[in-house]
Amino acid sequence: MKADDADADPLVAEIPVYLAKTLADQLYVLQYPVRPHSHNYDESTILKTTIRPQSGQIEMELGLRTRGPTYDKSKGEQIALNVDGAFRDKRDSEDNFYKSSVMDKLVLTSTKALSDVSRYAVGVVRDSSLHLTPIAAVLALRPSFSYLDLADKRGRQERKDTSGEADDSDDDEKIKKVTVRFEKPETVKSRKAKEKSYGFLLRQIREEPWIEVAYHKYGSERSDFEMRKLYCMYEHEHVDQFSLGSQEYLSQLVPPTREVQATASGLPANLISRSALLSLPLHDRVKTVMTNAGVASFGELLGVFGYGSSVESALSVLKVLQQVAVLVQGNWVVKSDILYPKDSKSESGIPNELIQRGRDFVLYLFTKNTNVVRTEVGDVVGLPGNDLKDILLGVSRYQGSRAVWEFILPTDISFMKKYPEVVQRQQMIWQSRSEQLSHIFKDKQVKQDDTSKAGPSTASKKPRAVRIKLEPSDELSDTQPQPAKQRRGNRDAR
Structure with a gap:
C-alpha cells in the first residue's frame, strides 16, 4: 500500500x-x-x-384483541364454533382450543x-x-x-x-x-441409511416432547x-487462537462463496436446509422431494413444505405433483421415467426403458390391490431378479407370513374422498398405461415364440401366452409355480 x-x-x-x-x-x-x-x-x-x-x-x-374495531366478532364466533363444536359450553374450558366463545x-x-x-x-x-x-x-x-x-x-x-x-x-x-416379524441383525450400513431416511427424521421430531x-x-x-x-465476564483473558495472519483473517471473515447443492442424494429434509429447499421453484421443489422420498402421502408433503392446512397452497402443490408423480392407493409415487432416466442402464445392464415398464406394471397392480406376488410379476415383465427386487423394495415391503409384497403405505382414504376429480383422472391414466403395457408384453412374447420356432431344438415347444392380470390374488401365488415347473420338466424330457 x-x-x-x-x-x-x-x-x-x-x-x-x-x-x-x-x-x-x-x-x-x-x-x-x-x-x-x-x-x-x-x-x-x-x-x-x-x-x-x-x-x-x-x-x-x-x-x-377481540374488542377492537378491526376484529370481526361474527367471523371469530364462527371459527370457534367450527373448531370446538356446538357443545363447547358443556365441556371444561381446558378441553377447548379457544377458551372464550370467539377466536x-x-x-x-x-x-x-x-x-x-x-x-x-x-x-x-x-x-x-x-x-x-x-x-x-x-x-x-x-x-x-x-x-x-x-x-x-x-x-x-x-x-x-x-x-x-x-x-x-x-x-x-x-x-x-398386528404382525410379528423377526428382522435380520442391523448392520452399520443399514443403520446409517435408516438414519438418513425421511421417516426416521420425522419420527425423531415428533417423538421429541414440547417443553x-x-x-x-x-x-x-x-x-x-x-x-x-x-457481555463477556472475563475481559482480561486472551485467546491466542484468534491471532491470525492478514490473509487467513480475511478468508475467515469473508469465506469464498459456494453454490448450494439443491439436488443431492437422500432426502432434502436431511441434506439441504428448509430455506434452500423453499428457495427452489415449486416444480423443482416437489420433484426434489418426490425423487428422494419415492413414496409419500399428500399430508406428509404439505408438512415438508410447511404449508399446513392452506387450501390454496395445497391446490398448487397438487397441480405440480401430478406432473412428477402418480397416485397409488391414495398416496403419491414418483414417476418411473424420473427415477430411471431413459438413456441409462441398471447394474444388471438392463436399459432403463425396460425398468420403467416393469415398475409401471408393478405400480398398476398396486392400484388394484395392496399386495402382489413376485413370481407373477416376474413371469410378465421378464426382468432380472435383482432389478425386480429393487423395484419392489422401493414401493413395498415383503410379508413373509403370506409370501407377498405389500404396498409400503396404508391406503389414504381421506385424500381419495377429498379430491375425487384427481382420483378419477389418475384412474384414466392408469387404464391407458395398462393397455400400452399389455400390447408391449404381448408383442414381446410373440417375438420370443417366433424365435423359438425357428430353432431346430425347440421346434416342438408350444407358445405360452402372457396375460396381464388386473387383480392378482393370493390364491394364485400357491398354485401358479407348480404348473410352470411341470412344463419345464416335460420339455426337458422331450
Whole structure:
C-alpha cells in the first residue's frame, strides 16, 4: 500500500472484541417475515410458549384483541364454533382450543431460516468494546392454521354422530393387523441409511416432547438480567487462537462463496436446509422431494413444505405433483421415467426403458390391490431378479407370513374422498398405461415364440401366452409355480 493511500484512509479507532459464551447454546434469533416492523408483537399477550431444543422448533400462542374495531366478532364466533363444536359450553374450558366463545388466540410456529449458523453471532457494544455471542439457530415464525384441521375433524365427528356414518380413522383401525416379524441383525450400513431416511427424521421430531418455557417481555426485570449474559465476564483473558495472519483473517471473515447443492442424494429434509429447499421453484421443489422420498402421502408433503392446512397452497402443490408423480392407493409415487432416466442402464445392464415398464406394471397392480406376488410379476415383465427386487423394495415391503409384497403405505382414504376429480383422472391414466403395457408384453412374447420356432431344438415347444392380470390374488401365488415347473420338466424330457 502506498503512503498516499494510507493517509487518505486514516485509522479512526481500535476496539477490543470479546467472545461471550454464557448463552452460546441457548440464543435464538427470531424473525417474523410476514409481520411488518411497524406492527410487531411486542405489545401482544403471550399465552404460552413451548420449544423443542433438539429439533429447533418454537411454538407461541398470542392472545388476540377481540374488542377492537378491526376484529370481526361474527367471523371469530364462527371459527370457534367450527373448531370446538356446538357443545363447547358443556365441556371444561381446558378441553377447548379457544377458551372464550370467539377466536381469541393466534399460534405462531417456527421453521429454520438457516441451516448453518456457525458464521453468525449477536453483537452488543459496551464501553467502546464489542461483545459477540454465537447463536444456536435462526427461526422464522409464521402463523399456523392448525385450527382448520381441528374444525375438519370436528365436522366429521359430528356428521358421524348424527348420521351414523363410519369415520375414516375408524376404518383404518379396523383394517389394521398386528404382525410379528423377526428382522435380520442391523448392520452399520443399514443403520446409517435408516438414519438418513425421511421417516426416521420425522419420527425423531415428533417423538421429541414440547417443553413449556416462560416468556419475559423486552424491558422486564428478568429480560434485563438475561441480556447481561451477552457481555463477556472475563475481559482480561486472551485467546491466542484468534491471532491470525492478514490473509487467513480475511478468508475467515469473508469465506469464498459456494453454490448450494439443491439436488443431492437422500432426502432434502436431511441434506439441504428448509430455506434452500423453499428457495427452489415449486416444480423443482416437489420433484426434489418426490425423487428422494419415492413414496409419500399428500399430508406428509404439505408438512415438508410447511404449508399446513392452506387450501390454496395445497391446490398448487397438487397441480405440480401430478406432473412428477402418480397416485397409488391414495398416496403419491414418483414417476418411473424420473427415477430411471431413459438413456441409462441398471447394474444388471438392463436399459432403463425396460425398468420403467416393469415398475409401471408393478405400480398398476398396486392400484388394484395392496399386495402382489413376485413370481407373477416376474413371469410378465421378464426382468432380472435383482432389478425386480429393487423395484419392489422401493414401493413395498415383503410379508413373509403370506409370501407377498405389500404396498409400503396404508391406503389414504381421506385424500381419495377429498379430491375425487384427481382420483378419477389418475384412474384414466392408469387404464391407458395398462393397455400400452399389455400390447408391449404381448408383442414381446410373440417375438420370443417366433424365435423359438425357428430353432431346430425347440421346434416342438408350444407358445405360452402372457396375460396381464388386473387383480392378482393370493390364491394364485400357491398354485401358479407348480404348473410352470411341470412344463419345464416335460420339455426337458422331450
